[in-house]
Amino acid sequence: MSEEADTESPPTGPEIYAEYEELRANRPVSRDEGEPWRVARYEDVRHVLKAHTDFSSEVSQRMQQDETSTTTMLFTDPPVHDRLRALVSSAFTPRQIDAQADQIEARCEALMKKFAASEDGDLITAFAAPLPVGVIATMLGVEDGDFVEFKRWSDTIFTDIGEILLGTPSPAAIAAGGEMSAYFLERIASIRETPRKHLLSDLVYVDTEEGRLTDGELLMFCFLLLIAGNETTTSLIVGCVRMFDERPELFDRLKSSPDLIPDFIEETLRFHSPFKATLRKASRDLEIAGQPISKGDLILPLIASANRDETVFDRAGEFIPDRKPNAHLAFGLGIHSCLGASLARMEGRIAVASMLRHLDGISLCDPHMPELDGFGAPASVKVELRPAA
Ligand code: HEM
Structure with a gap:
């Protein structure tokens, strides 16, 4: 994620992809004064993500210095990362993820039924945000009565995420973090006495x-x-709706061939990558594609640019719903590759299937809606819905 990775990042239109194209062609490894190095080509992004001994994930100064903050796996290197990842992975197995399908299905149905009846509304608040927040709340055993508070903490923390990770969080974010910590410490103590099923x-x-x-x-x-x-x-679901808006025939095609949904999700992850860039720090003086980089320099592997690299993807600037192969880097690569990839894919597939069941079409009220830089989703996306006849 970029240093500006919060919801106040300047929104960028499709021109961000033109900029990536220019970077890949002319300045594959470049930086502006005082900014991290931007790495734009697929092979270089792949290399930075995989070579974790050269490219450290310990980028969050705050995480290193603040003794009260616990180490976040995403920002650790081995051996600390190995231990955390091994422990967490053992509770994040395909069996445990598959077991969530029914509750995701039920949550999706309830949200979409209500949303479809409204004919127009806000995709984010009505569907694309409550779905993943609800799924995570269930995973963490947040009880129904506590859900509204949980959503509020989640929103407040995410709004300030760039500062929380890399700078000085706002008083509101600190307060929300404190309330959430107290809530979960109490839950953890109670779970230690009586195990639950989550x-x-x-x-x-x-x-x-x-x-x-x-x-x-x-x-x-x-x-x-x-x-x-x-x-x-949330951003993955927005990406799917962008495509339904731009290419309404895709909606009809998926309706008649739902077995295409998994490939459609993969292509959406490539074409509208939700995690546009992540951050690394050079562990030693080194070179990327011939460009000297000094020890300690920050590096932004531009995942969204790599995913549109025309030397790797045939007709890279075109959305091809049944593209194969599709070796996109949307979930990262190497030791930090996304632990929740199967869950995210499952949520995406179930969300699309539910839209197809309840709707005959969906379009954006503002087709020129900007994309966010870094990672995250817009706060609001107004849509028009055509409920299924
Ligand atoms: C479409 C949705 C998602 C996308 C595009 C995505 C993307 C990514 C990427 C690119 C990374 C690697 C970052 C890096 O190397 O610096 C990552 C890491 C991670 N993701 Fe996801 N993610 C998604 C959904 C999820 C979900 C649903 C969960 C869990 C509920 C999750 C949990 C994680 C965790 C725990 C890590 C850290 C892994 C580590 O450091 O070893 N992600 N994700």
Whole structure:
């Protein structure tokens, strides 16, 4: 994610892709004064993501300095990262993810039924945001009565995410973080007495040769799910709706061939990558594509640019719903590759299937809606709906 990765990032239109194209062609590794190096080509982005010994994820000064903040897996290097990832992965298996299909289906149906009846409205507040927040709340065992508070903490924290990770968080974000920590510490204590049936409870009881997760590490994981899993999934749903707006025939095609949905989701991840860039720090003096980089320099691997690299993807600037192969980097690569990728894919597929069932079409009120730089989703996307006849 970029240093400006908060909802106040300047919104960028489709021209962001023209800029990426120019970077790939003429300045594959470049930077503006005082900014991180931008890496634009697929092979270089791939290399930066994979070579974790050269490109450190310890980019959050605040995380390193602030003794009260727990280490977030996303911003750690081995061996700390290996331990956290191994522990968390054992509670994040395909079986555990598959087991969530029914509750995601039910949540989606309830939201879409209500939304479809409204004929127009806000895609974000009515569907694309509550779906992933609800899924994560269920994973963390947030009880129904606490959901509104949980959503409020989540919104407040995400609004300030760039500052939380890399700068000075706002008083509102600090307060929301404090309330959320207190809430989850209480839940964790209660789970330690009586196990429950959800991911947080599984994590509390994960017992491997690596040992058990501490309260601080469990809390870190609750925050990480909010940061990594919410707005990215919202943004994936927005990407799908962008395509239905731009190419209404796709909606009809998927309606008659729902087996195309998984490929459509993959192409949306490539074409409208929700996590446009991430951040690394050079661990030593090195070169990327011949460009000397000094130890300590920050580097932005532009995932969204890599995913449109014409040397890798045939007709890269075209949305091809059944594209194969589709080796996009939307979920990253290497040791930090997205832990929630199967969950996000499942949510995307279920969300699209639900739209196809309840609607005959969906369009954006503002077809020139900007894309956000960094990662995250817009706060509001007004749409017109054509409920299924
Ligand atoms: C379409 C939705 C999503 C996209 C595009 C996405 C993308 C990514 C990317 C690119 C990374 C790697 C970042 C880096 O290397 O610096 C990442 C990491 C991660 N994601 Fe996702 N993500 C999505 C949804 C989710 C969901 C739903 C969850 C969990 C509920 C999740 C959990 C994580 C975690 C825990 C990590 C950190 C892994 C590590 O550091 O080892 N993500 N995600």
